Amino acid sequence: MMEVSKVYKPKSFPMDFPFxxxxxxxxxxxxxxxxxxxHNYLEIAxxxxxxxxxxxxxxxxxxxxxxxxxxxxxxxxxMEVLPPVNMVMPxxxxxxxxxxxxxxxxxxxxxxxFFERSSNFNNKIDSxxxxxxxxxAMLSEIEDEYVNKTVGYKLMIKAKLLHIITYLxxxxxxxxxxxxxxxxxxxxxxxxxxxxxxxxxxxxxKIELHTLAELAYMSPNYFSTFFKQSTGFTPIEYxxxxxxxxxxxxxxxxxxxxxxxxxxxxxxxxANYNKIFKQLTETTPTRxxxxx
Numbered sequence: 001m002m003e004v005s006k007v008y009k010p011k012s013f014p015m016d017f018p019f020x021x022x023x024x025x026x027x028x029x030x031x032x033x034x035x036x037x038x039h040n041y042l043e044i045a046x047x048x049x050x051x052x053x054x055x056x057x058x059x060x061x062x063x064x065x066x067x068x069x070x071x072x073x074x075x076x077x078x079m080e081v082l083p084p085v086n087m088v089m090p091x092x093x094x095x096x097x098x099x100x101x102x103x104x105x106x107x108x109x110x111x112x113x114f115f116e117r118s119s120n121f122n123n124k125i126d127s128x129x130x131x132x133x134x135x136x137a138m139l140s141e142i143e144d145e146y147v148n149k150t151v152g153y154k155l156m157i158k159a160k161l162l163h164i165i166t167y168l169x170x171x172x173x174x175x176x177x178x179x180x181x182x183x184x185x186x187x188x189x190x191x192x193x194x195x196x197x198x199x200x201x202x203x204x205x206k207i208e209l210h211t212l213a214e215l216a217y218m219s220p221n222y223f224s225t226f227f228k229q230s231t232g233f234t235p236i237e238y239x240x241x242x243x244x245x246x247x248x249x250x251x252x253x254x255x256x257x258x259x260x261x262x263x264x265x266x267x268x269x270x271a272n273y274n275k276i277f278k279q280l281t282e283t284t285p286t287r288x289x290x291x292x
Contacts, residue, residue, distance in 0.1 A: 019092075019154075024090070027252075028086070031079075036055070036078050038074060040075060041094060041096075042096065043093045046140075047066065047089050050085050050086055050089075051064045053082065054077065054124070056123045066127025066133070066136055067125065068132060069124050069140065077231070092142060111167075139164070141160055191218075191261035194216065207283045212235055243265045248288055258270070258273075258286065260276075262285075
């Protein structure tokens, strides 16, 4: 099975141009990394085909063709692909130094949509909005530049990226709203990191709430509230979603029986597995295995 990591790391960015595009073509029910993850770079993803759901911290965004999602380097997130068709979604990834030199206070303004978000910031840019259509078009142009690599393509990519970020500042940032500090978010990530690591390594076993709470140095009641506020899920909801996602991968990639897969993914009986599978996917393990 695929190894799960809380932090996705692409191939190293070139030293002189810390930029890359990840091209994705994902089957229905594909779940990115199976779990919340984060990384040390910034990303802007845009949907060219299909639909899915992006979970960014405790927010949920339905993504359709033409929609865009903006994510910084300290936002736990993952996404799921919804049926019936594959989801095609290029992901533009870049490190802050591409657009901001630490010596330039002026250029730091480009980091505001990523680092100094107001409380009403929306990670999703809707395809139905005029600004969404403009940004989507520029992202497509960036993709063309990156693929074709004609003379001056790096300069053109940076220029268009700065243009996009300026639109984000102009249309999606409200400085009158309160912001959560980077330090506060980082501390929250540190607490969640141990919990995610434990779940990733032990999802096939029985996991007790008090064990997760102890990892975060919290009481079970406080931990449940903290986890819900941070991810949008209760611990058991999150664990079930992860287990079902793992089982879908096994259904597609192994010849194990459905009953064996259910047990390997932490369900104590087949009936419970089938019930939760149906609740979360609106289909059955057999239909997934048969490619339906």
